[in-house]
Amino acid sequence: MKSMQAVTDEQLIRWVADGDASCLATLFERHHQGIYRFCLQMTRHRAQSEDLVQDVFMKVLQKAGSYRGDGSFKAWLYNVARNVTLDHLRRNRHALAAFDADAVDAEPVDTRSAEQAASGRQLAGHVAQALARLPEAAREVIWLGRFEFDSYEDLAAALGCKPGAARVRMHRAMQLLASEVGAIEGVTTA
């Protein structure tokens, strides 16, 4: 038997645009975990991130025809996810602030145990805390750059900017992160 050759994301989204919505299921299987993690990093809230995953893929179904194929599908998908998430954050900013203040269900994303932190991974624990304190613009560029994209071209397409601007944004965000980690370490050692 011949093995089935994997169909590319770009081909699948063209078929979705042609009316074959079932191809979206394959795209969902390939990407929903990454999208969930990105939304979770941005909202810091599991239930809202799960809702956003649905919103993102339904938006992809609606907008499939607007994918022009001049960049990777993944970059286009994360651009959609970014817009959906930022819209959500803008609409719910006050509610989220109140929610975080109550600290109900808004658990930190870092779920490592105290033993792990104590066994030489303290820096990563501080990084997780510092990342959560960063502005959304810095958090998104670090997360997407570190976990999702292999090139500044794709990262830039996801962020909706030029590769040079993505590089500058990454540099600034990492400086902010270093500053926050420094502050956390200062408090810890003091």
Add this chain to the structure above:
Amino acid sequence: MNEKRTSNLPYDGGDAREADLWAALGELPLEEPGDHVRHRFFRELHRGKRAPFGERLRGWFGFSGNLGWVTACACLVVGVLAGRTIDGGPDDTARLDALESNIAMLNRSLVLDRLNNAEPGKRLQGVFDAAYLVQDDPQITEALLARAAGDRVTSIRSAAIEALAPQLSSPAVSRQLMTLLGEAESPLVQLALVDLVLRHGSPEQVEQMRDRVQALQLYPDLERYIDKSLGREST
């Protein structure tokens, strides 16, 4: 459950401290979404795929595209002309034959258009319609063979194979279907081909197919299915 997954994006913009932080980011735990996220998506996808009633109604009548409207208008004109002709002269059978032929031609164009439509639902509808025309029409037969051989939707391929049943006695069609048996990767398509020959093929075609299934070393279940259908199942 956490899974480590990091990109290969080079971070080259900072000092050693930032490089350490970049490496430490890779140690962050990554959460998995629950299974209910997947279930909910499939429910929403199923709901989203259902078009509004009006749109479905237009689709059933083939009116959703421009060509559908053109065809509908042409059918209307032909119908009015047919009515006038019948009123005007009871003996004018030649003109009636010509009108019938025009309607058949329009119908055929509509079916061919549907068979090549970008939307899978339209193509499937085209396959069902083509099943009534395939007997006398080589072009429809060719279009069905193309669907059977190359449609990306397995159910359309299976339906096209089934629609070719009246043409199985044609040596050319039979030969192409046998070739397809060796090329089809999908077990569902292979099963549709086998089933077609078992139900509509001559004894010679059934034997030829059985030999081919054995020679190609396709799914063992297919061979067992053929033997069972022929009452030759070994115990």
